[in-house]
Amino acid sequence: MKNFIILLIFFVSNIYSQNNYDTLEVKIESNTNWWAGIIIEGHKMPLEDGYEANLFGTSYFNQLQPLLISSEGELVWSEEPFSFKITNENILFDKAYASLDYIKAGDNLREAYLYASSKYFPPSGKMPPDLFFSVPQYNTWIELTYDQNQKDILEYARSIIDKGMPPGIIMIDDNWQEDYGKWNFHQGRFPDPHSMMKELKELGFKVMLWVCPFVSPDSDVYRELEKQGAFMLDEKEKPAMVRWWNGVSAVLDLTKSEGDKWFKGQLDKLINEYGVNGFKLDAGDSRFYKGIKSSKKITPNQHTELFAKVGLEYPFNEYRATWKMGGQPLVQRLHDKSHDWTDLRKLIPQMLLEGIMGYPFSCPDMIGGGQFTSFLNDSPIDQELVVRSTQVHALMPMMQFSVAPWRILDEKHFKAVLEAVDLRGEFKNIILGLAKDASLTGEPIVRSMEYVFPHKGYSKIKDQFMLGNDILIAPLLSKGIGSRKVVLPKGKWKSDMEKIYRGGVNIDIEVPLNRLPYFIKLN
Known part of the structure; x- marks a missing residue:
């Protein structure tokens, strides 16, 4: 049996409330490479001299894990955020909100990861539903952006089938709802959501809806939840107004039962009333929780963790931003990528980093790019890029379309896309087998x-x-x-x-x- 060299640095004070910091210095041996759990930076790894990061109060717009591992079997872990800086000779850790563990767990990258997985984020034995892995997913965002509506969603779904692509999971993105926090289908854009859901199911799709933890402050829902004390608060003990990419909103306090139960109740209502299968849970980034107060005093990162735990109750889920959720049956998507070759080349290293940070059930964003501004105002489409992006996705754990390839590609390029989808069909049992193994062992797919x-x-x-x-x-x-x-x-x-x-x-x-x-x- 291997002998594990463990260095534990302990302290007894309440780290978060008293702002005490833990520190650690790890020497970088010759020919040793290190990776850190900042998924959006995967293309910058192994880490190089001058790299530095602070994990407190941020998600880096994607998944985070408070872990560094090396090619020589070393690892550093903390239960809470910390800062670190890379030099040619060492890694300097400070501003840690909990103890830092340095462990020489083995002799290589795999041994370091498997030790970290078993000790800090053991696999749950569960995985997302098979459909995430066996066929493509389809997201309505790029085609419809903020004009989500019943007519065009059904046309998109019918076209998938008509163009020879297999049905799978269809994700109806932001603005299907009446307002943020008013999780009802907008009556003007969705005149008969029950019939829409019925047709989507008959076409062979499972249906997911986009949701977030925000509530618009000029709504009746806001006024009712304010009375219940369900919101995060500002320094004046009033509901905090948080600026995010779609404006200014109140944010639910999931440390209180009033916020947690209300939000889950809204999701359950959509499942029970319309037959929705699950949810794309967006905007739980830690940066939205900085400088505001919750009922229970926890770090902004822990608020992101609480939001991610909501998804554990809904097997059909997808997250872009999570904290410390390794080993769990959550679908983790890479941050939105632009429609260019530079971002295409980021997919592989970022997906590989997902795997060694305990996030094997991951999706490499949307095929061709998920940054909708890349497709606005008759922006030029690179047809070869769409094909090569599809091919990168084809044998990844998951593949997801959004922009309709049959709309933007000529016959030759669309045929190449269909061939990549067919290739996935040939390998789906292998991918499913690896996913099931990941749920038990933690091994990356x-x-x-x-x-x-x-x-x-x-x-x-x-x-x-x-x-x-x-x-x-x-x-x-x-x-x-x-x-x-x-x-x-x-x-x-x-x-x-x-x-x-x-x-x-x-x-x-x-x-x-x-x-x-x-x-x-x-x-």
Whole structure:
């Protein structure tokens, strides 16, 4: 049995209330690489000299985990936020709101991660419903943005089927509702939501609705909840007004039963009355909780954690911003990406980071980009980018469409998209098997080269990845090139073109528009 070297730094005072800080210095040994649980920064990892971060009161617009792990089996964990800075020689930790643990848990990245997973965020034994993994998801955001309406949602769903794509989960995004906090279908835009839901179900879709923890202050719901004391408060003990991307709103205090029970009651009502299957739970970012007060004194990060725990009661869920929810059956989506090649190249390293931070049930944003401003005012569409984005998604844990590919692509490019969707169908049982394994063991579904083949010089490879331990996937991530280099580890590999390769070499391959290169390791 391995001997674990554990350094625990304890202190007895109430950290949050008294602002005492814990500190730690970890020496960076030669040829050691480190990763931190800041998912949106995954493309910047392994960490380099000069990198610094403060985890308090932020989600970095995506998932966070208070964990750093190294290629030599080391890890640092804290139950609460901390700051750290990287130099060429060490990592300096301070401003910790709880004790910092440094542990030499093994000899490589995988051993460090599995130790952290088992000790700090053990897998729950549960996973999101199979449908998240077996077929694409469809989100109405890019097509409709703030004009969510019954007519166009049904047209979008019918077109999915008519164009030869499989039904799956359809997510109706922001502005289906009457107002923030008034979680009823807007009567003007949804004249008959029951019939809409009925048709969507008959077409084969499960339906999720966008929700958030905000309540518009000029609504009757706000006035009633204010009387109940359900809101976060400002310094004058009045409901705090929080500015977010859609204006200024009050925010529910989920540390109080009045806020928590009311919100879940609204979600349950939508399920019971309309047959909604679940929810896209957005806007729980820690930054919205800074400088305001709740009934129970907790950190802004813990408020994000409370909002994420709501999703545990609804198997069909999706989150963009969470804190310390590793090992749980929550769908975690990457932050919105722009419609460009730079953001496309961020998908693989950020998804790989999700896996080693305890978030295996993850989705690489929306195909072609989820940043809706990229598609406004007749913005130019890069058809090749949409195809290559689809191919990156195809063998990830999940794939999600939003912009309608049949609308923006010509026949050749749309055919390549359909082929990538079909390829996922061929691999869906493998992906499902890995997802079920992740729910029991914590092992990532998609894995970095360093994770599977430690100490081979693969730490900085960010343009190829492993599906499990035996399938290497190497999408094309640059425009107009048509070829790429693939790093093949030692062993015997069979490509998607049925060609056999001896590993331990770098190979150059041709990648036409309709090809997603992959290599299966042979025994």
